Amino acid sequence: MNTLDRRGFFKVSTLAGGGFLLASWSRAAESDDAAFSPNAFVRIAPDGTVTIMAHKPEIGQGVKTTLPMIVAEELQVPWENVTVEQASIDPVFGGQTAGGSTSVPSSYDRLRRLGAVAKTMLVNAAAAEWQVPAEECAAVSGEVVHKASGRKVSYGKLATAAAKQAVPDEKSVKLKDPKDFKILGKRIGGVDNRGIVTGAPLFGIDQTLPGMRYACYLRCPVFGGKVAKANLDKVRAMPGVSDVFVVDGSDDLYGQMPGVAVVADSTWRAMKAQAALEVEWDHGKHGAESSARHEENAAAAMKSGGGEVLRDEGKPEFAEDALDVVYQYPHLAHNTLEPMNCTGVFRDGGFEFWAPTQNGGSAVDGISRTFKVPKEKVKIHMTRIGGGFGRRLMTDYMLECAAIAKHLDGTPVKLTWTREQDPHHDFYRPGGWHRFRGAVDENGRISAWADHFVTFGVRSDRRPGNGAGIHPREFPAEFVPNFRLEQTVLESNVPLGWWRAPGSCALAFAIQGFIDELAHKAGKDPLEFKLALLGGRDRVGDYHVSRMKGALKAAAEKSGWGEKLPEGRGRGIAFHYSHRGYAAVVAEVTVSKQGRLKVDKLTAGVDVGPVLNLSGAENQVHGSMIDGLSAAWFQEIEIVDGAVRNTNFADYPVLMIPDAPAVDVVFVDSDVPPTGLGEPALPPTAPAVCNAIFAATGKRVRKLPIRRNDLAWG
Amino acid sequence: MxxxxxxxxxxxxxxxxxxxxxxxxxxxxxxxxxxxxxxxxxxxxxxxxxxxxxxxxxxxxxxxxxxxxxxxxxxxxxxxxxxxLAEEGKLTPLQEAWCEHDVAQCGYCQSGQIMTAAALLRDNPKPDEKAIDQAMAGNFCRCATYTRIRQAILTAAAK
CATH class of the missing domain: 3.10.20.30 (Beta-grasp domain)
Known part of the structure; x- marks a missing residue:
């Protein structure tokens, strides 16, 4: 531990009632010799306190609650007795990234075993004390009991003895039968709920350190632009401003970006000083890019053809009257409500950060590489995160904080972005275009499908950027006999990133919309048509068709699919497989004759295997659907002169409560290991809504956002 | 400037x-x-x-x-x-309802939501869903927990 006054900070955060403790496992374990801590995740103190570490970052997906529940289940402790602590970044925990709905599938088996290891040692300790075979003892609700003699002893009393037991091989420990689960599958509220409703300083932006300064960091509006000239002296003279300096950065859009750092004695003064900066930027060759130009280039590519052929099967042939349409969607920002921020200090040749990051391991690597300090000298404490959605997989704001902290050498600093910087400097969900052609045969089945997909590369016209591109096996590949998929990559200087349900969040809108068009072309009910398209096979590769059909039927049944609706109302259905989860959504909408849209209800059918926390799971599905609707209905990022035009909520509208539809979800419980739920319900939402709009109005939405379409009818 | x-x-x-x-x-x-x-x-x-x-x-x-x-x-x-809001560590019925319904996802907007809801309940102790939507229309939730926000306010109003 370096010389930073940790105690002062610790006192601040706990006095205010926060549940956020900074002690990492290793330090805490060292300080408490009598505690039983068989692995990094579990600690039982002699007073009976059970502490379970949350090793993944909490971005609102619920893992700070759900993952410790898994440990507690096998440990056989009542949930009420558990205290959850957020872990710092430490290799002892294994992977600590939150992304791709992977936290549950990658942790489930391991956390069960770690809980079972601890329980086994407690049982063995009690058996040794009583001098009875361990098989005669059982762990029940925080105690070990010996049925035959009626003796029992609490985990707390066993802690010291259990610590001396041999640690059993985690592969060999016996796990519970899921039918005996007492915690998993129940409704468990978030562990930080009390802190949240009382305003405890849980988030990155809430962190303070003794003697801390406040910083802002201005980047060039054109991505990668460098500082040519700036009025540094004038801004430095402003009250409260202690430092203004240029960071050269690099030309790497995913590395340290050039800019001007401003350091002051409060956030407001730093923001004012930043606003007073007059910077002449060197845009390089990137100042001409625009969304309008992208559109022209995409149209030209789709007209001329000649993209890279990713898949070509059978003979896709199309008659004159075959459907030939273009679907398109814009770039999106992540728009997390907590702006990018990071608190850090550089001292004794090393960094220490308190950061809202989804990707601390990557931050350690990047900071170590950029500032040439060994990885062991980069410490990262994870705070609760005010929204991730993939934005905080990127570590740009942490590199900025590191540059400022290094410059201030020894003085802690908190970097805070303004809201306006958020849409300006994101790693965007890539927009795209699909020219679809499709044919149905005399039996009303899709006989041929062609998709010319236009996507984006970052400074490349060959390699799609993060979250761009399409997999050659993307549905309905392998479900349609004559199939062609080609791809054109537009070169761009706009950084791209993983938005919620990367790839899928956009592809499902286009593909599921076009399938719906073909259903209507064939004169079939969309549900029947989609079930027929999925067909009778159980699996196609890793696509578990039966589970997809189960989710589709569940959503349809719960939503009242097929029941008649009055004029101006309609239902739409869509399905999508992503992140190991199977999800279908039925949307019910009302559209006035003047074209005013109201989304009445969204019903999901979801199969992610067994649900671990019913409360959290429902919340994720409800939120995913409304998030998907919000983006599809309202949002688009517009590029003009190489920069993003949108600045704040005023010109990047979001869905507010009056537009929030009723939501419902049915979980289909397949006998498979549980998988993640942060993403799968989002992709089918937009197409379900657009298909419902068609059912209500006869108008097909092929361009997002929906608000750009005239929906007037009749 | x-x-x-x-x-x-x-x-x-x-x-x-x-x-x-x-x-x-x-x-x-x-x-x-x-x-x-x-x-x-x-x-x-x-x-x-x-x-x-x-x-x-x-x-x-x-x-x-x-x-x-x-x-x-x-x-x-x-x-x-x-x-x-809470007095001597005792949560208000509104804060309790927020926990009961497990409203929060990321939680960042929730203090603002609760403050707006508290003012609503003071003016209108028994709001219906329409009144709730109207009062809460200026509070953005990026995680879209709107359904549970409505439920929590209704629950608090019934306490």
Whole structure:
């Protein structure tokens, strides 16, 4: 531990009632010799306190609650007795990234075993004390009991003895039968709920350190632009401003970006000083890019053809009257409500950060590489995160904080972005275009499908950027006999990133919309048509068709699919497989004759295997659907002169409560290991809504956002 | 920014029943005084232009956006923040309902949501869903927990 006054900070955060403790496992374990801590995740103190570490970052997906529940289940402790602590970044925990709905599938088996290891040692300790075979003892609700003699002893009393037991091989420990689960599958509220409703300083932006300064960091509006000239002296003279300096950065859009750092004695003064900066930027060759130009280039590519052929099967042939349409969607920002921020200090040749990051391991690597300090000298404490959605997989704001902290050498600093910087400097969900052609045969089945997909590369016209591109096996590949998929990559200087349900969040809108068009072309009910398209096979590769059909039927049944609706109302259905989860959504909408849209209800059918926390799971599905609707209905990022035009909520509208539809979800419980739920319900939402709009109005939405379409009818 | 620097002044603030004075420039938004000067970080910065509601506090009992309220306009008036809702550690029925319904996902907007909802329930102890939507229309939730926000307010109203 370096010389930073940790105690002062610790006192601040706990006095205010926060549940956020900074002690990492290793330090805490060292300080408490009598505690039983068989692995990094579990600690039982002699007073009976059970502490379970949350090793993944909490971005609102619920893992700070759900993952410790898994440990507690096998440990056989009542949930009420558990205290959850957020872990710092430490290799002892294994992977600590939150992304791709992977936290549950990658942790489930391991956390069960770690809980079972601890329980086994407690049982063995009690058996040794009583001098009875361990098989005669059982762990029940925080105690070990010996049925035959009626003796029992609490985990707390066993802690010291259990610590001396041999640690059993985690592969060999016996796990519970899921039918005996007492915690998993129940409704468990978030562990930080009390802190949240009382305003405890849980988030990155809430962190303070003794003697801390406040910083802002201005980047060039054109991505990668460098500082040519700036009025540094004038801004430095402003009250409260202690430092203004240029960071050269690099030309790497995913590395340290050039800019001007401003350091002051409060956030407001730093923001004012930043606003007073007059910077002449060197845009390089990137100042001409625009969304309008992208559109022209995409149209030209789709007209001329000649993209890279990713898949070509059978003979896709199309008659004159075959459907030939273009679907398109814009770039999106992540728009997390907590702006990018990071608190850090550089001292004794090393960094220490308190950061809202989804990707601390990557931050350690990047900071170590950029500032040439060994990885062991980069410490990262994870705070609760005010929204991730993939934005905080990127570590740009942490590199900025590191540059400022290094410059201030020894003085802690908190970097805070303004809201306006958020849409300006994101790693965007890539927009795209699909020219679809499709044919149905005399039996009303899709006989041929062609998709010319236009996507984006970052400074490349060959390699799609993060979250761009399409997999050659993307549905309905392998479900349609004559199939062609080609791809054109537009070169761009706009950084791209993983938005919620990367790839899928956009592809499902286009593909599921076009399938719906073909259903209507064939004169079939969309549900029947989609079930027929999925067909009778159980699996196609890793696509578990039966589970997809189960989710589709569940959503349809719960939503009242097929029941008649009055004029101006309609239902739409869509399905999508992503992140190991199977999800279908039925949307019910009302559209006035003047074209005013109201989304009445969204019903999901979801199969992610067994649900671990019913409360959290429902919340994720409800939120995913409304998030998907919000983006599809309202949002688009517009590029003009190489920069993003949108600045704040005023010109990047979001869905507010009056537009929030009723939501419902049915979980289909397949006998498979549980998988993640942060993403799968989002992709089918937009197409379900657009298909419902068609059912209500006869108008097909092929361009997002929906608000750009005239929906007037009749 | 015209380059002129407003002069610091001392402001007497009455926050959560405590009198405190701060030396800041008169245009400093109350939000940053609460967060940086008074150590009350529960009130959140979201947009800085009064569009998202994350910074909602009560000024003389009315919900206002502290990000656009200069400290000079708050001096001498009753300010209540999310930290001041519970009395002696006892949650209000509204806060309890928020926990009961497990409303939060990321949780960042929730203090603003709760402050707006608390003002609604004071004016209208038995709101229907329409009244709730109307009152809460200025509070953005990026995680879209709107369904549970409605439920929690209805539950609190029934307590």
């Amino acid at each position: 015209d380059g002129s620097h407003p002069v610091m002044s001392t402001y007497d603030l009455h926050v959560n029943g405590r009198r405190q004075s701060v030396d800041v420039e008169p245009d400093t938004p109350l939000l940053w005084v609460l967060r940086d000067h008074l150590g009350l970080a529960g009130t959140k910065y979201g947009c800085g232009i009064g569009q998202c509601g994350a910074c909602t506090i009560h000024l003389d009992g009315r919900p206002v956006r502290s990000c656009t309220l200069p400290v000079s306009a708050a001096a001498g008036r009753e300010v209540t923040t999310i930290e001041g």
